[in-house]
Structure formats: C-alpha cells, structure tokens
Amino acid sequence: MTQPATPAKQEGPLLDGGGPRKSTSGDGAGPWSGRLFRPDVRTLSLIGVLVALALIGGVTKPDEFLATSNVQLILTQASVIGVVTVGMTFVITSGGIDLSVGAIVALASVWATTVATQEYGFAGILFTAVIVGVGCGLVNGLLIAYGGMVPFIATLAMLASARGLALQITEGKTQMVSIPSVLDLGERDAYLFGIPPLVLVFAAVTVIGWLVLNRTTFGRRTVAVGGNAEAARLAGIDVRRQRLYLYLLSGLCCGIAAFLLIVLAGSGQNTNGNLYELDAIAAAIIGGTLLSGGRGTITGSVLGVLIFTTITNIFALNNLESATQQIAKGAIIVAAVLVQRRTSHTP
Amino acid sequence: MAPEPPPLLTMDGITKSFPGVRALDGVDLEVRAGEVHCLLGQNGAGKSTLIKVLAGAHQPDGGAITWRGEHVTLKSPIAAMRLGIATIYQELDLVEGLSVAENVYLGHEPTTAGFVVRGRDARTAAAALLRRLGHTEIDPARLVGELSAAQQQIVSMARALSHDVRLIVMDEPSAALDPDEVANLFRIVADLTAEGVAVVYISHRLEEIRRIGDRVTVLKDGRAVASGLPAESTPTREVVALMTGRDVEYVFPERPAQLPLAEPLLTVRGLTRRGEFAPVDLEVRPGEIVGLAGLVGSGRSEILETVYGARKAEAGQVLVDGRPLKPGSVRAAVRAGLGLAPEERKAQALLMLESITRNVSVSSMSRFSHGGWLDRGAEFKAARRATRELSLKPDLPSAPVRTLSGGNQQKAVLARWLLRGCRVLLLDEPTRGVDVGARAELYAVIRRLADDGLGVLLVSSEVPEVLGLADRVLVLREGHVVHTAPARELDEHRVLDLVMEGSPAS
Numbered sequence: 001m002t003q004p005a006t007p008a009k010q011e012g013p014l015l016d017g018g019g020p021r022k023s024t025s026g027d028g029a030g031p032w033s034g035r036l037f038r039p040d041v042r043t044l045s046l047i048g049v050l051v052a053l054a055l056i057g058g059v060t061k062p063d064e065f066l067a068t069s070n071v072q073l074i075l076t077q078a079s080v081i082g083v084v085t086v087g088m089t090f091v092i093t094s095g096g097i098d099l100s101v102g103a104i105v106a107l108a109s110v111w112a113t114t115v116a117t118q119e120y121g122f123a124g125i126l127f128t129a130v131i132v133g134v135g136c137g138l139v140n141g142l143l144i145a146y147g148g149m150v151p152f153i154a155t156l157a158m159l160a161s162a163r164g165l166a167l168q169i170t171e172g173k174t175q176m177v178s179i180p181s182v183l184d185l186g187e188r189d190a191y192l193f194g195i196p197p198l199v200l201v202f203a204a205v206t207v208i209g210w211l212v213l214n215r216t217t218f219g220r221r222t223v224a225v226g227g228n229a230e231a232a233r234l235a236g237i238d239v240r241r242q243r244l245y246l247y248l249l250s251g252l253c254c255g256i257a258a259f260l261l262i263v264l265a266g267s268g269q270n271t272n273g274n275l276y277e278l279d280a281i282a283a284a285i286i287g288g289t290l291l292s293g294g295r296g297t298i299t300g301s302v303l304g305v306l307i308f309t310t311i312t313n314i315f316a317l318n319n320l321e322s323a324t325q326q327i328a329k330g331a332i333i334v335a336a337v338l339v340q341r342r343t344s345h346t347p
Numbered sequence: 348m349a350p351e352p353p354p355l356l357t358m359d360g361i362t363k364s365f366p367g368v369r370a371l372d373g374v375d376l377e378v379r380a381g382e383v384h385c386l387l388g389q390n391g392a393g394k395s396t397l398i399k400v401l402a403g404a405h406q407p408d409g410g411a412i413t414w415r416g417e418h419v420t421l422k423s424p425i426a427a428m429r430l431g432i433a434t435i436y437q438e439l440d441l442v443e444g445l446s447v448a449e450n451v452y453l454g455h456e457p458t459t460a461g462f463v464v465r466g467r468d469a470r471t472a473a474a475a476l477l478r479r480l481g482h483t484e485i486d487p488a489r490l491v492g493e494l495s496a497a498q499q500q501i502v503s504m505a506r507a508l509s510h511d512v513r514l515i516v517m518d519e520p521s522a523a524l525d526p527d528e529v530a531n532l533f534r535i536v537a538d539l540t541a542e543g544v545a546v547v548y549i550s551h552r553l554e555e556i557r558r559i560g561d562r563v564t565v566l567k568d569g570r571a572v573a574s575g576l577p578a579e580s581t582p583t584r585e586v587v588a589l590m591t592g593r594d595v596e597y598v599f600p601e602r603p604a605q606l607p608l609a610e611p612l613l614t615v616r617g618l619t620r621r622g623e624f625a626p627v628d629l630e631v632r633p634g635e636i637v638g639l640a641g642l643v644g645s646g647r648s649e650i651l652e653t654v655y656g657a658r659k660a661e662a663g664q665v666l667v668d669g670r671p672l673k674p675g676s677v678r679a680a681v682r683a684g685l686g687l688a689p690e691e692r693k694a695q696a697l698l699m700l701e702s703i704t705r706n707v708s709v710s711s712m713s714r715f716s717h718g719g720w721l722d723r724g725a726e727f728k729a730a731r732r733a734t735r736e737l738s739l740k741p742d743l744p745s746a747p748v749r750t751l752s753g754g755n756q757q758k759a760v761l762a763r764w765l766l767r768g769c770r771v772l773l774l775d776e777p778t779r780g781v782d783v784g785a786r787a788e789l790y791a792v793i794r795r796l797a798d799d800g801l802g803v804l805l806v807s808s809e810v811p812e813v814l815g816l817a818d819r820v821l822v823l824r825e826g827h828v829v830h831t832a833p834a835r836e837l838d839e840h841r842v843l844d845l846v847m848e849g850s851p852a853s
C-alpha cells in the first residue's frame with residue numbers, strides 16, 4: 001500500500017534558510033561530524049538517561065554508588081560488552097547482524113586458557129584469544145559475503161557451533177589462569193591514575209572505532225553498504241569484500257573482549273559471554289544505530305552500554321532480583337526507540 | 348569510414364539474458380568522441396540494460412566492447428570508471444544516510460594515506476562541482492535523504508562529473524527535471540562535448556533529442572533497428588515508427604464537447620500545509636480531468652498526497668460526494684474511492700520483490716477473497732486484463748516488479764488503480780519514463796476512464812501533457828494557485844510564464 005510520503009520533499013526557498021544542519025564547521029565530513037564533541041539531540045537524551053540513572057543510584061545507595069571503587073567497577077564491567085558492541089555497531093550499520101558474538105567470546109576465552117596455551121604465557125593467551133575471534137569472524141564473513149548466506153542464519157549457526165566447541169574444550173570445567181602477568185592486569189596496582197587497564201582498552205577501541213567509522217573510507221563504505229548496497233556496488237565499492245571485513249572486525253572485537261574477560265574473571269569458561277549478542281544489539285539500537293543499516297553511531301552505542309551496565313549495578317546494589325532487572329532493560333529499550341522515532345522525524 | 352578517427356567506443360553484438368527475458372539480442376553501438384549519441388527505444392527495449400553492461404554493472408553473455416581502439420572487458424563498475432566511463436543511472440542510486448559530498452565521492456574519496464577521508468577537501472570539491480552545475484543552493488554537508496528528487500538528480504550528475512571522464516552515460520536524466528533545469532542540463536552537456544567528452548543520452552522526450560543529439564541509435568526488443576541516424580534530419584515520425592514498429596499518432600484524445608454539469612465528485616476546500624502549499628480550493632466533476640501545472644517543488648505532489656491522506660492537512664477539508672474525509676487517513680480516502688499513482692513509484696507504490704500480479708491486485712484484494720482465502724485464479728486473470736490493457740511488458744504476470752523497466756513499473760502502478768476501479772484518480776507524473784507509444788495508450792486510457800465517469804486530478808511537469816489531456820488547469824507557483832482556466836484557453840508559453848514568474852533563479 002501507498003504509505004506516507006518521504007519527509008524530504010521540501011526544497012528551494014521554503015527550507016533552505018540554513019538550519020542547524022548547515023554544518024560549516026571545520027572538521028568532520030558528514031552527518032556524524034563532530035558528534036563526539038557537539039552532541040545532537042539523540043546523544044543528549046542518552047546522556048540525560050545516564051544522569052537520571054546516576055541520580056537514582058545516588059539517592060537509593062548514596063555511599064556505595066558514588067564510591068570510586070563502584071564507578072571503577074561499572075566501567076570495568078562495561079568494557080567487555082563495550083568492545084563487543086563497537087564491532088556490532090559496524091556490522092549493524094552495514095545492514096547485517098552478528099548473533100555469534102557471545103559464543104565467540106566464550107570460545108576464544110576457553111581456547112586461550114587451555115593448559116597448552118597457558119604454556120606460552122601472556123602473549124600466548126592474548127594471541128590465541130584474538131586469533132580465535134578473527135577466525136570465527138572469517139568464517140562468518142565468508143559464509144555471508146561469498147556464500148550468499150543471510151547474516152542472521154550464518155551467525156546463528158556460528159553461535160551454536162562455537163558454544164558447542166567451547167563446551168567440548170572445557171568439558172564444562174572452569175579453566176583457571178595461572179599466569180601472574182595476566183592476573184595482575186586486573187589488580188588495583190595496575191590502575192593508571194585510578195583507571196583500570198581494561199577501561200583503557202575499551203576507551204582505545206571506542207576512539208579507534210569512532211575514527212574508523214567517521215573518518216575513513218572503510219567507515220564510509222560501511223554506511224554506504226548498509227544504506228543502499230546496490231548504489232555502493234555501482235559506485236565501485238567491492239560490497240562483498242567490505243562485508244567480509246566487517247565480520248572479521250566483529251570477530252576481532254570479540255577476541256579482544258575475550259581477553260578482557262579472562263583478565264577480569266581470572267579464568268576461562270564455556271558459559272562466558274552468555275547473551276552478549278542481545279546486550280550488544282540492544283545497546284547499539286538504543287544508541288541510535290539503525291537496525292536496517294545505513295546509519296551508525298559509536299558514541300551512541302557506548303552510551304547505550306554504559307546505561308545498561310549502570311542499571312545492572314544499581315539493581316545489584318539494591319539487592320533486586322535479576323528478573324526485575326530484565327524487565328527494566330526491556331522497558332528502556334522500548335522507551336529509547338520510541339523517543340528516537342520522535343526526534344528523528346524532525347528533518 | 349576511412350578518413351574519420353576511430354570511434355571512442357564500439358559495442359558489438361552484445362547479448363544479455365535474464366531468466367525468461369532476452370533483454371539484449373545482439374546490439375551494436377558506436378560512439379565518437381565529442382558527440383551526443385541518443386539511445387531511443389520503447390520501455391523494456393533494453394536501453395538501461397545496455398548501458399549497465401557499458402558501466403560494468405551487468406556482465407554481458409556475449410559480444411565485444413572496444414574502447415579507444417582496444418578490446419576491453421568491464422568486469423566491475425570500477426573497471427569502467429577507470430577507463431573514464433561514468434554513468435547516471437535511471438533509478439537514483441544514492442545513499443540517503445550519507446551527505447551530498449560523501450555521495451559524490453563515494454568509492455573514490457580524497458584520502459590521506461589511502462584511508463583517512465579528507466572530508467573538507469571532498470566538500471570543497473563537491474561544492475565546486477555543484478557550482479558548475481548551477482546549484483549552489485545544495486549544501487554539500489546535507490544528507491541526501493533530505494533533498495528533493497530533482498536535487499538528488501543533480502547530485503547524481505555531480506557524481507558522474509567527479510570522475511575524470513571521456514564518456515558520460517545519462518539514463519533519462521531529464522525525467523525528474525523542470526524545463527529550466529533541463530535547459531541547464533543541456534548547457535552542461537554542450538560544455539562537456541566541447542571538451543571532447545562523449546555523451547550517451549537516453550530520453551523518451553523526442554523533442555530533446557532534436558535539441559542536443561548528434562546521432563541516434565534506436566533499440567527495439569533488444570536489437571538495434573537503426574544506428575547512427577542523424578538526429579537533426581531524421582523525421583520524428585520515422586524514429587517513432589522504428590521504435591514502435593507502427594505509426595503512432597502523437598495526439599491527445601478528444602475532449603468531450605462540453606464539460607459535465609454534475610455535482611463535483613471531489614471537493615477540496617482551504618486545504619493547507621504550512622511551508623508546502625497555501626490554502627487550495629478545487630473541484631473535480633465526474634468525467635473531468637483537472638491538471639495541476641507547476642515546477643518541481645511548487646507543491647503539486649504535496650497537494651495530491653494531502654488529498655489522499657498520506658500527509659495530514661493542517662486546515663481545510665477534502666470531500667468526496669459532498670462527504671468530508673477523515674483527515675490524514677489513507678484508508679478513509681481509499682474507501683471513499685480515491686486512488687493515487689505517486690511520483691516516486693519505487694519508494695512509494697511498488698512492492699519491488701513481489702510479482703506483477705500481486706502488485707496490481709494489492710488494492711483490490713478483498714474482491715478476490717472468500718472468507719480470507721484468495722482466489723488466485725481470479726486475481727491472476729483480473730490483474731492480467733489490467734496489465735494487457737496498458738500493454739505492460741513483459742507479459743509475465745509472475746515476474747518480480749524489480750525486474751521491469753522503468754516505464755513498465757509505472758504501468759504496473761496504473762494497472763493497480765485500473766483494477767481497483769476507483770472513482771477519483773490522483774495521478775502524479777503518470778508518464779514519467781513512459782515511451783511515446785505507451786504514452787498515447789495511457790492518454791487514451793485516462794480519457795476513457797474519465798468518460799466512464801471518473802474524476803482525474805493530474806500532475807505533470809510536461810506542460811503540453813497537462814494542456815493536451817486536462818479539461819481545466821490550475822497553475823501553481825510556490826504553493827499558491829496563481830491561475831485557473833479551461834485548458835483550451837491556455838498555451839504552453841502562457842503556462843510557462845505563469846509558472847516561472849518571479850521564481851528564484853535556481
């Protein structure tokens with residue numbers, strides 16, 4: 001059926017008076033230019049939610065919530081899922097989906113903590129985690145880009161097999177890490193100016209992710225493939241190769257996240273990363289990345305992750321059940337998407 | 348041919364088949380440097396397919412391509428661009444979520460170290476290209492999704508010019524443009540050819556061919572039935588006969604001797620949307636065709652969409668048979684017997700992946716259902732009758748609409764309302780991209796529908812079309828109705844004057 005018209009019909013003297021859109025700013029090359037520095041309505045509303053949550057936390061548990069150690073805890077917990085979400089944001093922006101992230105994190109974390117791997121020490125663990133992540137991403141990417149499989153199906157299959165393999169490796173046991181240099185990274189002594197190293201990794205991944213999405217040809221191609229794959233192809237972009245790279249990137253992020261998780265937990269487990277796919281997708285979506293592709297924001301995704309982690313923290317501090325917490329998360333997702341539908345309709 | 352320089356491009360015996368259709372059946376095309384080579388043919392003749400082969404977007408099944416004396420294969424769009432072949436595609440091929448500058452340089456961004464985009468350089472360069480095209484009002488930093496169709500067409504053009512080109516292919520570039528925009532386009536084409544760039548130009552408007560064309564190649568059913576005809580001296584009648592295989596009288600159907608005196612079917616009173624159009628009053632009687640003439644952006648399409656309920660009016664009323672419609676409700680409008688064939692058929696009307704039959708029957712589904720079960724035989728037969736009436740090609744009811752040529756997609760939309768049998772038909776650019784032969788048929792169909800008692804409200808950028816088809820004409824400028832008169836009292840110059848008067852230079 002014929003649906004309401006595209007909103008972008010106005011033109012000429014009626015609208016061209018140069019609204020806030022007219023970006024005459026120096027830096028930045030497009031719709032997201034400078035968004036990190038000059039936030040738009042959507043980003044502001046996410047920050048607003050975060051502030052509101054902090055208020056709730058501060059009021060209900062004034063002493064505990066605002067303690068330095070608790071803030072450090074929130075940020076540390078956000079780091080693992082945050083790194084995964086950065087990769088997921090790229091994939092979703094390109095119009096795809098990666099359901100296998102949680103399973104890849106699990107597989108990478110157990111593979112990197114087997115007795116055999118631990119013999120190679122710190123480097124062995126880090127290297128294995130990253131390689132396993134990238135390897136799984138490669139399989140996803142090949143199936144989707146060159147095998148013509150739908151991302152939903154290909155990554156669902158990866159989810160099942162990676163989890164299965166992780167279980168087979170561990171036989172259900174927790175694999176303790178015995179490398180001191182790895183464990184030390186999670187200790188208070190390793191904090192730089194009070195910032196845990198894991199958080200620094202998260203921050204680095206975020207900044208690099210932001211730069212890649214907004215400032216490089218790679219980011220531009222990602223948006224183009226998600227916005228209009230045929231137009232991208234006709235513009236001379238190798239759409240298939242781009243898709244392959246995107247799933248590799250997501251796998252790489254999972255590998256890094258797996259390493260962070262090993263540091264954090266001091267062990268590898270086949271149940272690691274449970275439901276990360278849902279958390280990462282939800283964080284990206286409430287951040288403002290379009291599930292249908294063509295628009296993505298790293299800033300939004302990171303704020304989304306922080307919102308979810310803060311909620312979890314507040315619930316834990318107040319000894320509330322995790323069931324209630326799930327309901328709250330669901331409500332936030334719905335609310336955020338509704339708010340965005342309103343704000344994004346003003347051209 | 349001995350004294351002449353070798354042609355820039357030769358395509359020899361190109362063949363290309365799609366499942367069930369032989370789109371190109373051994374086509375030859377020869378283009379010289381610095382000429383405007385026009386490619387003509389009916390809807391579905393294979394023009395777009397041919398230029399997609401040339402652009403590297405389709406791989407041909409057979410045939411040879413020679414570029415500047417050398418045999419080449421164009422494996423991908425990039426390969427063609429590297430040779431200096433740029434293409435403006437018929438269906439706009441922009442990424443709405445990227446800015447103008449980002450679209451212009453998509454795939455060949457200016458970079459530092461090969462991967463960091465120099466955004467400012469891209470914007471400056473895009474601004475220069477837009478200036479060259481005479482469109483300084485388009486901000487390179489704006490999102491393409493916020494631009495009008497005409498502005499998007501300009502961006503596509505800027506993109507083609509952003510390459511170092513020797514040959515530019517334009518697939519119906521003028522379809523979405525106003526008369527003064529078209530003049531602007533022709534000026535650019537002249538500049539290009541003066542620099543020695545060759546242009547392959549596709550259009551269904553034969554008068555354009557005579558204005559800018561040097562030579563003409565005519566395609567029919569995937570074959571070149573004439574190549575290299577001189578554009579100036581070949582009579583239009585001959586070209587049309589070559590295209591259609593018969594003599595088409597390019598005339599408008601007879602109007603009824605006198606306007607019917609019945610009560611108005613559709614009455615619009617004080618309909619307003621701020622920033623789009625001022626209060627509009629109009630009436631359409633049964634049997635009457637009312638035309639809205641005006642430039643792109645003068646509010647024509649917006650008025651139609653508001654009458655149809657797809658946009659919500661801020662003030663005013665739409666009445667059908669004297670009964671007011673619920674504002675902003677498409678359902679109410681359709682129930683009352685309104686049908687809209689929108690301007691942007693791809694985005695607004697068609698289910699691209701679905702079959703022709705389903706696209707045609709989608710608004711009349713209840714007619715073929717028994718307790719929710721669809722009688723697919725009846726649906727198929729009825730849809731086929733409607734598409735045959737408009738001679739939609741190919742005559743394969745199960746073919747997905749996506750695979751139809753541009754003009755045939757338009758016919759699928761019209762067939763839908765033909766089948767639905769509505770009482771007031773709102774037609775937005777009904778002949779955009781439709782070939783001459785089918786155009787004459789369409790005009791006849793529209794007039795016949797009116798004679799059967801329908802009311803028709805027609806929007807078209809082509810003034811002769813409005814004047815020839817409509818009984819009464821409303822002239823719009825910047826959202827205001829500036830003149831209303833019976834069509835026979837107006838002529839093209841008068842309408843163009845009214846439409847342009849005092850309008851901004853762009």
Ligand SMILES: Nc1ncnc2c1ncn2[C@@H]1O[C@H](COP(=O)(O)OP(=O)(O)OP(=O)(O)O)[C@@H](O)[C@H]1O
Pocket residue numbers: 365366368369370388389390391392393394395396397437740741749750751752753754755780782
């Ligand atoms: N991707 C496709 N799959 C299947 N059939 C196709 C495809 N593209 C084009 N065709 C068919 O090939 C034939 C030629 O189509 P083409 O688009 O080249 O016509 P055209 O001459 O450009 O027509 P128009 O004037 O309407 O734009 C048509 O019968 C069309 O249905």
Ligand SMILES: [Mg+2]
Pocket residue numbers: 394395396437518752753
């Ligand atoms: Mg075509």
